[in-house]
Amino acid sequence: MSGDRTPGRPGRRPSLTWPPLARPLHPGAWWLWALGLAVAASRTTNPLLLAMILAVAAYVVVRRRGDAPWALSFRMYLALGAFIIVMRVAFRVVFGGGQGDTVLFTLPEIPLPEAAAGIRLFGEVAAEQLLGGFYDGLRLATMVVCVGAANSLADPKRMLKALPGALYEVGASVVVALTVAPQLVESVRRVRRARRLRGAAGKGRRALRGIIIPVLEDALNRSLALAAAMASRGYGRTAGADPRTRLITGVLVIVGLVGVCGGLYGVLDAAAPPLLGAPLLLGGGAVALAGLLVGGRRVRRTGYRPDRWQPAELLTAGAGAATAALMFLTAGVDPENLYPSLSPLSWPELSLVPVLAVLAGLLPAFLTPEPPRSAATPPAAPYTGGATGGPGAGGANRTRPRKEPVP
Amino acid sequence: MTAATPPGATPGATPPHPAPDAPARTEAPSRAGGPDDLAAAAPPAKPARPAQPAPSAPPMKRTSAARPRVTALRVGPRAAVTLLVASLLGLAMFCWPLLVPPQPQGVAHAAQAPLLFVVLLPVILAVVLAELTEGGLDPKTLALLGVLAALNAALRPLGAGTAGIETVFFLLILAGRVFGPGFGFALGATSLFASALLTAGVGPWLPFQMMAAAWVGLGAGLLPRRPTGRAEIAMLAAYGAASAYVFGFVMNLWFWPFAIGDGTQLSFDPEAGPVANLHTFFLYTLATSAFGWDTGRAITNIVAIAVLGPAVLATLRRAARRAAFDTPVSFAAAEPQGARRP
Known part of the structure; x- marks a missing residue:
């Protein structure tokens, strides 16, 4: 990000200077x-x-x-x-x-x-x-x-x-989890302070319940608020897939899993012909993976700074x-x-x-280029929202290095 | 599996729920609900119903029969088949030391088997999760999944290292109970995945942990619906103890040949039959983890479910009610505006 654009060089090209600019590797x-x-x-x-x-x-x-x-x-x-x-x-x-x-x-x-x-x-x-x-x-x-x-x-x-598109929702919920986990610490602190202000005793079974239940309630309320925010921003709009793709996905997945079953049998049974073993196992896995990729096409998304x-x-x-x-x-x-x-x-x-x-x-x-250090560049959270850039990914609008046509 | 819930029963089952405690808490729904509470916002049904359920039952039993089954994540028939096949495959991959053929010639044949499994299990897990969320996940389910996974991931390091005090499972079991088997499966997998990402614990063991934890959540969702109150807590605590041992057992079984290598009396012997290996494995797991980690995990589950279970269950059910998963959503065209513009 340093030095947006040296004249005469399109922004996309990797830098040819040595040592290379600090950046995290893939x-x-x-x-x-x-x-x-x-x-x-x-x-x-x-x-x-x-x-x-x-x-x-x-x-x-x-x-x-x-x-x-x-x-x-x-x-x-x-x-x-x-x-x-x-x-x-x-x-x-x-x-x-x-x-x-x-x-x-x-x-x-x-x-x-x-x-x-x-x-x-x-x-x-x-x-x-x-x-x-x-x-x-x-x-x-x-x-x-x-x-x-x-x-x-x-x-x-x-x-x-890098999660495939079919796992978009699961990836999104993991992103939510990674974002919420640090906030829980703050939630616990808040609940404990409130308890102290009320003069509640700090120890024992009651205290445990008195902390855990409010924190849980807080987290659940937050999740519903987040869901409302996501729904109001049009999340889930792409939920429908056309029947043909769904059929192909289903067939590929089931056939792949059955193939894995056969391969597993071949691997674990010494009397089975060798072709029934590892090749079938890996082939079934590949077919199931293909089903995963086909199923992922229903989710269209753009990558932010891929x-x-x-x-x-x-x-x-x-x-x-x-x-x-x-x-x-x-x-x-x-x-x-x-x-x-x-x-x-x-x-x-x-x-x-x-x-x-x-x-x-x-x-x-x-x-390889050195990793960016927090002293030089902001800490390692420039990308927000990981897989999706969607939920909980507000703020942090970093500008992408501008691409301008070369004169 | 749970997709077999008669869909016609759900919209009708939710509104009468607050009815039995009619006189004492008349204002309760309006106070707790607010505009976002779709389930409780159906007061017209209330006056019509008060005679129906027998009010003689003790207050604990009140919720039992009428409690709606919440399925936060519907498992369709295709997903159910995938889940079943993948679980069988996963089980075989966990139990490979017992399934490997006893002949010496089978050793070379099956030598790469565990390595293949390490490659394949993530694919299988990904396929199942993709099928579970096929057709899009309700934003509320997604957010709940994320937040509960975050709670689990935050609970996990609390006990790690201290002699098997493992705190991941109790919330997983309770959430699986409340939100259904599909959600429990997804929650088990995402919890361990998020926790591994947070604590940099990604490795070949992760898919196995995810699968085993997903089964724990799935099983909690499949427990019989009938028990309530103390019986429910007792059932969940017993399930917690049993699942703790089973979890330790399968995780040990998968890793056993790697954990101690060959050349000891407790080692996996490829030439022995499955029964002999199972015997050796029992001794191994007794010697290593059954008394320490597994028992610690079981006691943690029992104590946590017994002490916190009722309150946590109530909290989760309240959230499930407020989320109103089963409420059908329909969009209707706004007529006046359509009339204005020809």
């Missing part, structure tokens, strides 16, 4: 990048590679996250990952059942009764067990942290814009895809270093291709 790009990293992580248990993937994800997050509330969630995901690893290792210690040769230490055994399938607790703890739990846990933790990276980089409200896929977005998504693809390539060429051996315990080693694969995921940290 959330889809971040999700594709993170899913690429997660897929790559799922293909290996090599702790060195997994640690590299973790480092790459963390570095990109630190470089490219904004200062919105969701950007702070990355730490939570790191804690979750640590919890997963600890859980896995602890399970191996408690329920391990004494597999493995290199016994590290022996705990007193507790045999359980027959109803518990003859499980015994504790006993010998072997290094193979612990390491196996650690490797597996680290892999899952890395995948979870990759998802966390996407969560802290991608703007959830912008993501709502998110465009520019080179930076393509590069980010491409980096993730490259990481995943290179890792798959390695799995075909030399799979030994991807799954370090446990049965003779050996030190995990790195080979060149997977390292390059993981490093490809680092590119967005340098080649």
Whole structure:
């Protein structure tokens, strides 16, 4: 938004200056990048590679996250990952059942009764067990942290814009939810102040009811007022769809779901022919998705400042895809270093291709525009109303960079 | 399902509702209602009715028989079929560790199954929600859905982390009870979606949580209509406890093979049959979450429904009445203006 228009350049073109202007990236790009990293992580248990993937994800997050509330969630995901690893290792210690040769230490055994399938607790703890739990846990933790990276980089409200048109109403109500949730805090505060002014006691069951019920009543009244406001502004005008589209939608959806049913059967029954499995499953899903898209055509809406896929977005998504693809390539060429051996315990080693694969995921940290900071630009709520720009989206009339014909 | 409500019954059922308490609260509708209260704004019916319901019933029972069934979100036949098929599919996806074939050769066959499910469940959920809202959502339903989802999303972090005190479900159950199964389903899904967006909790687990919570709301809407008063609260509390355990059970079941990996005695064993795996899973869920999280969730539900239930139910019903979902809306041409212009 800075420098509306440099002479001689149409406003739509992405800026060619370097470093590029600060702007938030399309959330889809971040999700594709993170899913690429997660897929790559799922293909290996090599702790060195997994640690590299973790480092790459963390570095990109630190470089490219904004200062919105969701950007702070990355730490939570790191804690979750640590919890997963600890859980896995602890399970191996408690329920391990004494597999493995290199016994590290022996705990007193507790045999359980027959109803518990003859499980015994504790006993010998072997290094193979612990390491196996650690490797597996680290892999899952890395995948979870990759998802966390996407969560802290991608703007959830912008993501709502990408909902297909058939989910327009549900998206709109989620937008209402996201808008109302912060107001509830204020509502609670108001009710408590009113209670204090009346000299009501602040504790106990009565106080809880005395706060929750007025807040609920307030919220419900607000929702009806909002509905009246929406109706009076013509919301729901497009409710009718022509019968042919409805029929096509219905047929596509039902056929798609039945296809998914067949595919599910094929996947879960080993005797079924392979064509009945995953292909049918995905095909049914695709048909149902097509029904969703056709059904969405009844809602015609315009996008306010639509998110465009520019080179930076393509590069980010491409980096993730490259990481995943290179890792798959390695799995075909030399799979030994991807799954370090446990049965003779050996030190995990790195080979060149997977390292390059993981490093490809680092590119967005340098080649994408920086996110806007609140010091320079207004906070990250320029788009209001997410999916719709409709309900509750009053105010905040930002002017779009003007498009004027080039002289 | 609920679409089977006889549509002819609804417009007539609403106006007589305030009639039985006629003398004591004559002015109540006009005071509480105001111009926006369409349901209560039908006073002419009042004097005609007072003899009809037996006034000997205790005041608690008064609302029982005549209480109109509110369906904030009508589930049409097509949506009902979609919902049914999708629920079956979802259930199979939750229970995949038990359904995977026991032969060793089936392992490679079904290895990608959970990954496929993670991709497909969002599609299925989206299709169901789209079908539920097909034909446009009433603005009042939309706003109520949004506001209740916001309340749920705000309630969720209150208890998160403290040993299973999970506060999402009680309002979901009560709202499903009042507004019907379709609304309960949509509310369960949107609540968890909004909450995940607010707390940056989007991930592969989200569709599963949404589906399970949607079932909780759906089931609350499908409970028998008859009980009222204390019996209703008791029924809802029992449902809250049961649904808490079932929710924990299916969420555990789906994630069980990932949660502890293989190589322990409580691990998922692809070569064992479903019965053996179910046994192992019972032990796993007992060891991990049944006593802690699930019981905590059940107790939270019971206590919250028992303590706050009556008041919250009354509040929600008042809102449902004021929203007047079942009132038919019709537009008529304004004659004088049409006459003026030839």
